[in-house]
Amino acid sequence: MKKFSKASTASKKAFLNYGIVIAFFVIFQSLVSTGNITSALKGQLIPIACYMIMAVSLNLVVGISGELSLGHAGFMSVGAFTAVIVSSAMAGSSDKGSLIVSIIVGALIAAIAGFLIGIPVLRLNGDYLAIVTLAFGEIIKNILNCLYVGIDEKGVHFAFNNPAALAMSAEGKVIINGPMGAVGIRKISTFAAAIILLLIILIIIQNLVNSRTGRAIMAIRDNRIAAESMGLSPMKYKMLAFTVSAAMAGAAGAVYALNYSTLVPKKFDFNTSILVLVFVVLGGIGNMTGSLLAAGVLVVLPELLRKFSDYRMLVYAIVLILVMLVTNNEKLKGKIDTFFKKLRMKISKGGRK
Amino acid sequence: MLVHLINGISLGSIYAIIALGYTMVYGIAKMLNFAHGDVIMIGGYVAFFAMSEGAGLPAPLALLLAIIVCTILGITIERLAYKPLRSATSLAVLITAIGMSYFLQNSALLLWGANPKAFPDMFKNAEAIEFFGAKISPVALVAIFANIVIMVILTLFTTRTKVGKAMRAVSEDKGAATLMGINVNFTISLTFAIGSGLAAVAGVLLCSAYPTLMPTTGSLPGIKAFTAAVFGGIGSIPGAMIGGILLGVIEILARAYISSELADAIVFGVLIVVLIFRPTGLLGKQIHEKV
Numbered sequence: 001m002k003k004f005s006k007a008s009t010a011s012k013k014a015f016l017n018y019g020i021v022i023a024f025f026v027i028f029q030s031l032v033s034t035g036n037i038t039s040a041l042k043g044q045l046i047p048i049a050c051y052m053i054m055a056v057s058l059n060l061v062v063g064i065s066g067e068l069s070l071g072h073a074g075f076m077s078v079g080a081f082t083a084v085i086v087s088s089a090m091a092g093s094s095d096k097g098s099l100i101v102s103i104i105v106g107a108l109i110a111a112i113a114g115f116l117i118g119i120p121v122l123r124l125n126g127d128y129l130a131i132v133t134l135a136f137g138e139i140i141k142n143i144l145n146c147l148y149v150g151i152d153e154k155g156v157h158f159a160f161n162n163p164a165a166l167a168m169s170a171e172g173k174v175i176i177n178g179p180m181g182a183v184g185i186r187k188i189s190t191f192a193a194a195i196i197l198l199l200i201i202l203i204i205i206q207n208l209v210n211s212r213t214g215r216a217i218m219a220i221r222d223n224r225i226a227a228e229s230m231g232l233s234p235m236k237y238k239m240l241a242f243t244v245s246a247a248m249a250g251a252a253g254a255v256y257a258l259n260y261s262t263l264v265p266k267k268f269d270f271n272t273s274i275l276v277l278v279f280v281v282l283g284g285i286g287n288m289t290g291s292l293l294a295a296g297v298l299v300v301l302p303e304l305l306r307k308f309s310d311y312r313m314l315v316y317a318i319v320l321i322l323v324m325l326v327t328n329n330e331k332l333k334g335k336i337d338t339f340f341k342k343l344r345m346k347i348s349k350g351g352r353k
Numbered sequence: 354m355l356v357h358l359i360n361g362i363s364l365g366s367i368y369a370i371i372a373l374g375y376t377m378v379y380g381i382a383k384m385l386n387f388a389h390g391d392v393i394m395i396g397g398y399v400a401f402f403a404m405s406e407g408a409g410l411p412a413p414l415a416l417l418l419a420i421i422v423c424t425i426l427g428i429t430i431e432r433l434a435y436k437p438l439r440s441a442t443s444l445a446v447l448i449t450a451i452g453m454s455y456f457l458q459n460s461a462l463l464l465w466g467a468n469p470k471a472f473p474d475m476f477k478n479a480e481a482i483e484f485f486g487a488k489i490s491p492v493a494l495v496a497i498f499a500n501i502v503i504m505v506i507l508t509l510f511t512t513r514t515k516v517g518k519a520m521r522a523v524s525e526d527k528g529a530a531t532l533m534g535i536n537v538n539f540t541i542s543l544t545f546a547i548g549s550g551l552a553a554v555a556g557v558l559l560c561s562a563y564p565t566l567m568p569t570t571g572s573l574p575g576i577k578a579f580t581a582a583v584f585g586g587i588g589s590i591p592g593a594m595i596g597g598i599l600l601g602v603i604e605i606l607a608r609a610y611i612s613s614e615l616a617d618a619i620v621f622g623v624l625i626v627v628l629i630f631r632p633t634g635l636l637g638k639q640i641h642e643k644v
Contacts, residue, residue, distance in 0.1 A: 128628060161615065321452040324449040
């Protein structure tokens with residue numbers, strides 16, 4: 001009986017997530033179709049959905065698997081640049097078909113990158129693991145900075161660190177130009193596609209977390225040695241979570257990239273990884289609903305603060321520090337609680353008078 | 354080759370001085386102080402304005418002023434942001450440190466603007482020195498010399514003085530140190546003060562060697578120095594020195610002989626290889642897990 005009630009709370013939580021996403025879509029889609037939305041916010045809709053995917057996928061690693069990753073944007077960029085190449089190679093196909101294939105290939109390549117990086121990374125623990133993921137994020141950015149890709153009637157040409165080696169015919173055009181990034185990207189992402197992807201990813205995470213595999217991952221997070229002595233292989237389950245998370249980040253990167261006409265590798269640097277980590281931590285580690293909300297609010301917040309353009313990042317930093325202090329310091333938490341209690345009492349007393 | 358090697362050692366010395374700040378704070382407070390790189394930047398700006406035409410202080414006084422400002426800044430940051438989180442999870446402290454890093458960068462952006470400032474040449478009168486046919490800039494020599502002096506003083510400080518021993522005791526076991534009558538909070542503040550003072554020295558050296566000063570000047574050297582600290586074994590003072598110098602040499606050699614675009618990737622690649630074979634860095638202590 002107990003088991004059933006537990007399962008139902010889990011699925012309740014999952015339906016809350018789906019509900020939030022669908023509500024987000026319906027509200028903003030109707031705003032867009034009635035024209036009641038600023039163009040700045042309209043342009044942010046697909047990125048918001050992508051950052052939501054990034055946040056829940058990073059939460060899979062940080063919250064469920066318990067490993068701090070500081071290089072998540074690296075996987076996003078792998079997916080993004082793969083999608084740029086795939087969509088350009090499929091220039092003759094329909095937009096929908098190209099988008100779907102780009103997302104799938106982007107996710108696959110990111111998964112492979114995640115697997116390869118996971119081999120050395122997951123041998124380490126704690127802060128060492130964090131610094132190595134940071135290092136890999138920077139390495140991916142550096143390698144993409146040296147990548148040149150061109151396309152002509154013979155097919156796709158690749159070159160590394162030497163644009164002259166592309167050896168293209170006269171009609172060929174360069175699609176990825178080293179540090180200048182990708183140019184002339186097909187803008188085929190749609191808000192609906194991003195939301196569908198987000199829903200699919202939430203369903204995958206929900207089913208993964210509430211499966212035998214998910215419980216194994218969490219058991220290893222809570223006590224590696226105990227889990228190991230129960231016959232679970234930490235490497236295998238950590239790798240699974242890491243690779244799945246990388247694939248999801250790759251898919252998010254694909255949708256993100258195909259929303260812009262140009263894209264530079266620098267967009268996915270350390271700061272982007274940190275931004276996504278901030279969504280996860282502020283939303284609550286291991287809490288997918290929190291990640292969704294934090295990503296939504298924190299992407300929109302700087303837009304809303306645009307009036308105070310000079311001060312907005314400063315305000316953002318102060319808010320970040322204050323939230324961490326308030327939520328993590330027992331004394332401060334207690335003081336705020338008593339303050340609100342007193343306030344409530346005062347209000348109720350005032351009402352009686 | 355010799356020029357590159359010496360330039361590498363000089364850049365590595367700057368990394369080592371920054372890495373010391375990371376490694377000491379990590380050793381004692383078990384936290385990654387992401388704001389450290391931005392303290393370097395603040396130190397650079399303080400020295401820049403002290404030496405600019407309005408104030409016109411001589412270089413040594415400007416350096417001293419930068420050290421004082423950064424030390425006070427370091428203690429203030431620790432008091433306001435990190436001390437309340439002493440018992441919180443390490444992730445919460447990490448995010449707070451990142452918030453502090455954003456705060457410092459954006460304050461600098463508001464106060465001093467985004468335009469890069471040309472840092473004045475502190476060694477105008479000194480000439481490049483010939484060393485076996487290789488020309489070496491005075492900044493490079495000063496950086497190497499400063500690194501050696503700092504390293505000797507810090508080693509003596511942590512092994513010979515009472516406060517230094519207290520520092521090591523706190524990093525070993527906070528609870529036991531408290532029981533022995535060591536003021537843990539004071540010791541941690543002192544560590545932050547020393548680390549931030551060193552950051553000011555590193556900031557002035559860094560800006561003298563690469564004379565563009567921007568609000569983001571400190572972030573990449575900060576990350577690299579942090580890598581150096583991990584490379585040498587985080588928490589270890591000689592480790593920070595070895596890690597810093599190796600990293601600097603690898604970076605300069607990679608820049609000169611392989612590709613300047615890929616230099617950073619190679620540096621991080623070496624770090625990963627080292628950590629695979631020595632998971633706690635070159636001089637890090639192996640911690641055995643107890644069930």
